Amino acid sequence: MLRRSGLSLGQYFLRRKNRAGFSWYLNKTKMSRPIQARRLEGLDKNVWVEFVKLAATYPAVNLGQGFPDLPPPDFAKEAFVKAVGGENIMLHQYTRVFGHPALVTILARFFGKLLGQELDPLTNVLVTVGAYEALFCCFQALVDEGDEVILIEPYFDCYEPMAKMAGGTPVFVQLRPKAAGAGKLMSSGDWQLDPAELASRFTKRTKAIVLNSPNNPLGKVFRREEMEFIADLCVKHDVLCFSDEVYEWLVYDGKEHIRIASLPGMWDRTITIGSAGKTFSTTGWKVGWTLGPDHLLKHLRTVHQNAVYHCPTAAQEAVAQAFQRELDHYGKPDSYFVQLAQEMQQKRDWLVQSLIAGGMKPIIPEGTYFMMADYSELKSEVPDLPDSEEPYDSRFIKWMIKNKGLVAIPVSAFYGTPHKRNFDHLIRFCFVKEEATLKAADDILRRWRLEKTGP
Numbered sequence: 472m473l474r475r476s477g478l479s480l481g482q483y484f485l486r487r488k489n490r491a492g493f494s495w496y497l498n499k500t501k502m503s504r505p506i507q508a509r510r511l512e513g514l515d516k517n518v519w520v521e522f523v524k525l526a527a528t529y530p531a532v533n534l535g536q537g538f539p540d541l542p543p544p545d546f547a548k549e550a551f552v553k554a555v556g557g558e559n560i561m562l563h564q565y566t567r568v569f570g571h572p573a574l575v576t577i578l579a580r581f582f583g584k585l586l587g588q589e590l591d592p593l594t595n596v597l598v599t600v601g602a603y604e605a606l607f608c609c610f611q612a613l614v615d616e617g618d619e620v621i622l623i624e625p626y627f628d629c630y631e632p633m634a635k636m637a638g639g640t641p642v643f644v645q646l647r648p649k650a651a652g653a654g655k656l657m658s659s660g661d662w663q664l665d666p667a668e669l670a671s672r673f674t675k676r677t678k679a680i681v682l683n684s685p686n687n688p689l690g691k692v693f694r695r696e697e698m699e700f701i702a703d704l705c706v707k708h709d710v711l712c713f714s715d716e717v718y719e720w721l722v723y724d725g726k727e728h729i730r731i732a733s734l735p736g737m738w739d740r741t742i743t744i745g746s747a748g749k750t751f752s753t754t755g756w757k758v759g760w761t762l763g764p765d766h767l768l769k770h771l772r773t774v775h776q777n778a779v780y781h782c783p784t785a786a787q788e789a790v791a792q793a794f795q796r797e798l799d800h801y802g803k804p805d806s807y808f809v810q811l812a813q814e815m816q817q818k819r820d821w822l823v824q825s826l827i828a829g830g831m832k833p834i835i836p837e838g839t840y841f842m843m844a845d846y847s848e849l850k851s852e853v854p855d856l857p858d859s860e861e862p863y864d865s866r867f868i869k870w871m872i873k874n875k876g877l878v879a880i881p882v883s884a885f886y887g888t889p890h891k892r893n894f895d896h897l898i899r900f901c902f903v904k905e906e907a908t909l910k911a912a913d914d915i916l917r918r919w920r921l922e923k924t925g926p
Contacts, residue, residue, distance in 0.1 A: 514632040518884040525869065526878045532911045534822075534900040535878035537687070537841060541905040543752040544807050550792035551756075554785040562785050569772055570598030570760070571787035577794045582743075582762055586733050594765040597772055598787060600779050602717045602746040602759040605771075607633055608778070609679075609713045609742050609761070612770035614639040618678035623664070625885035625894070627687050627715065643887045644672050646691065648834075656823070658835045659691040659843075666700060673704050679711040680704075682731060685718040688843055688885050688899040690836020692726045699734060706736040711767070717746035717759075718839040720808040723816040726837045732762070739764050742771070747790040751807070752903070756786040815840050815902070821909055822902040829916025840903035843882055847896045849919075862895040877915050 519536060526533045533540075542548070554562050566572070575598060579590035590596060599605040606629060614620060616638035622630050624645045634641045646662040682701060684693040693701075705712050714731050722728050732741040743762040748754035761771060800806040819835075822842055826833040832845040846867065856866040862883035871877050882897035902909065 510636050510638070514635065518628055518880065522868070522878065522880060525872050529872050529876065531872050531876045531878045532908060532915060533878045534902070534904065534908075534912055535880045537901045537903065538754045539752040539903045540908055541752070541903070544793075546796050546807075547751045547753060547789060547793045550796075551785065551789035553792075554788040562788050564784065565781055566784040566787065568776055568781050569593075570596055570782075571784055571791065573791035574598055574758075574760075574787045574794075577791050577798065578745075578760055578762070581794055581798050582745075586730055586738070586743075586762070588733070588738055590762065591765070595762060595768065597761045597768050597775060598782050599759045599761060599775060600782050601748060601757040602715065602744050603629065604775070604779060605742075605744045605759045605761045606630070606713065606715065608771040608774040609744070610634055610637040610639065611774045611778075613711060613742075613767065614678055617676065619674065619676040620678060621669075621672050621680040621710075622887070623680075623682065623686075624887065624890060625686070625688055625882060626681065627683060628884050630681050631887060639678065640676075641887060642672050642677070643890065644669050645890065646686075646689065656833060656835055659686070659689045659837050660694075662689055662691055662834075664697065664700075669701070670704060673708045673710065677708055677710050679713055681713045681715065683715040684731075685722060685728070685836075685838025687718065687839050688841050688880070688882060689834070690839045690841055690843070692722055692728060692837040695727070695729050698729045698731050702731055702734040702737050705740055710740070712737065712741045714741055714743045716743055717749040719745070720750060721812055721815055721840055722838040723812065723819065724837060728838070739766075742767055747786075747793075751790070751793050752811070753790075756783075756790070758782060758786050758790045818902045818904070818909060821913070822900060825909070825913040825916050826900070828913070829920050831916075834897075840901060842900050842902060843897050844900060845896055846898055862891050864895040864898050868898055875915055875919060877912060 522535050526535055569575070575592035575596040578596050579592035583590040597605075597608075599608060610633040614634060614637040618639045619642045620634040620639045621642050621644060622634070624643050631641050644664065646664055648657060649661045649663060680701065682693070685691065701712070704710070712731055716728070716730065719728050730743065732738050732743050741763060745760050745762070747756055747758040761768060797807060803809070818840075819842065823833045823835060826842070826844050830848050832848075834843045834845070836842050853867060853870055856863070856870060859866070862881060864881035864883050868879050868881055871879070879898040879900050881895065882899055883891040883895045886894055
C-alpha cells in the first residue's frame with residue numbers, strides 16, 4: 472500500500488494519525504549504540520562557556536575573561552589592514568601549511584636570539600590557531616595511553632582535559648602560599664613548589680611536565696633557581712616540557728622571564744608556546760606558535776595537518792610585520808613590549824587598591840594581566856548560597872554578577888577535582904581593560920564596602 476501511495480513510512484503514519492505508530496517509527500530511527508567517544512567523558516563542562524554567557528546575560532562589568540577591551544597597537548592594526556586591503560591577492564589564499572613564510576622567518580630570527588639557539592624557520596617553528604591549538608598538538612602528538620603528565624596547580628584549565636583526551640593521566644603538584652609577613656600583601660612570588668613533593672611526582676610513567684610562566688591565574692614568574700630545579704628533573708628522568716609562555720612580555724617589578732628551553736639540556740626536550748593574541752593584544756586573530764627541535768615538532772606537524780591544516784594567511788602576515796617592527800625596537804623605550812608592561816603594571820596597581828577598598832585581599836601578580844583575590848571577608852554579606860557539589864567560589868561569583876554587576880572567574884576552575892574546595896575562597900580578576908572599565912569596577916567595589924560599613 473505504501474508503494475502505491477508513494478508515501479514514506481513517516482508520512483504514512485502521519486496520514487493515518489497513528490500516533491503510537493509514528494512514535495515507534497521515531498524511536499526506531501534513533502541510534503541505539505553509544506554516540507559520545509569515551510575520551511570525552513566528564514569533559515563537557517567549560518568555565519569560559521558558562522561565565523561568558525552569564526557576563527552577556529546580566530548588565531555587568533567584565534573582569535572575567537582575559538581579553539583586552541582596549542585597542543591593539545596602531546602598527547599591528549595597520550599591518551592587518553594592509554594585509555587584507557593591499558595588492559597582494561595571495562594573502563587571501565592558502566599559505567604554507569606549517570606557517571606563513573614571512574611569519575616563521577621572523578619568529579626564528581626573533582626568538583633565536585632570545586633562546587641563544589639558531590632556529591630553522593622550516594623545522595623549528597610551527598604556526599598554530601592560537602596557543603590553544605599549540606597545546607592541543609603537544610598533547611595529541613606526544614602523550615600516549617598510560618603516560619603521566621605533571622600539572623602545576625593552579626594551572627590554565629585546558630591542560631587537564633587535553634591530557635585526558637590524549638589518554639594521559641594528570642598528576643598534580645601544588646604551588647603553596649607562604650606567609651607574606653605582617654602588614655604585607657601576599658605576592659604571587661610567595662607561592663612556591665615544595666622541591667621534595669615535585670621530585671616525587673616524576674616516575675617511570677612521566678612523559679611531560681607543563682610549565683606556565685608567567686602563570687595564569689596566579690601571575691607567578693618562576694625564578695631561575697626554580698626553573699633550573701625543574702630542568703634538572705626533566706633531564707634526570709628524560710621527561711618533556713610543554714612551556715606555555717604566552718604572557719612572556721607581561722612581567723613587572725623588574726622580574727625576569729626565564730625561557731626554560733635556554734637552560735642546559737632543555738632545548739631538545741622542550742616545546743615553547745607563544746601567542747600573538749597576548750603579545751599584541753589581538754586575541755581574536757588566533758595566531759599562535761610552537762618553537763622546538765625538529766624531532767619533536769615533526770609530530771606536532773602531523774596533528775596540525777590533520778586537524779586545522781592551515782591558519783589564516785592575512786593574520787599571519789600582520790603578525791609577521793608586527794614582530795619585524797618589534798625586532799627593530801627591541802629593548803628600546805618605544806618598544807611595544809616595554810610600554811605594554813609599564814601600562815599593565817599601572818592597571819595592576821589600580822586594581823589592587825580597588826580590591827582592598829572593596830574588602831578583598833589581592834595577591835599581587837608578578838606577571839600576566841590576572842590577579843587572584845581572597846574574598847573571605849565578604850562571605851558574611853552574602854545570603855546563604857545553596858550547598859551543592861559546585862565549589863563556593865563559583866556560586867559566589869554567580870551571586871556577585873547578578874547582585875553587584877561584577878564578573879570574575881572562580882579559581883577552583885584552575886585546580887584538579889581533589890583540590891578545588893581547598894582554594895574556593897579565591898577568585899580571579901583580569902585587568903587588561905580600558906580605564907573606564909576599571910573605574911566602573913572600582914565604583915562597584917567601593918560602593919559595596921560602603922553598603923557594609925556605612926558612610
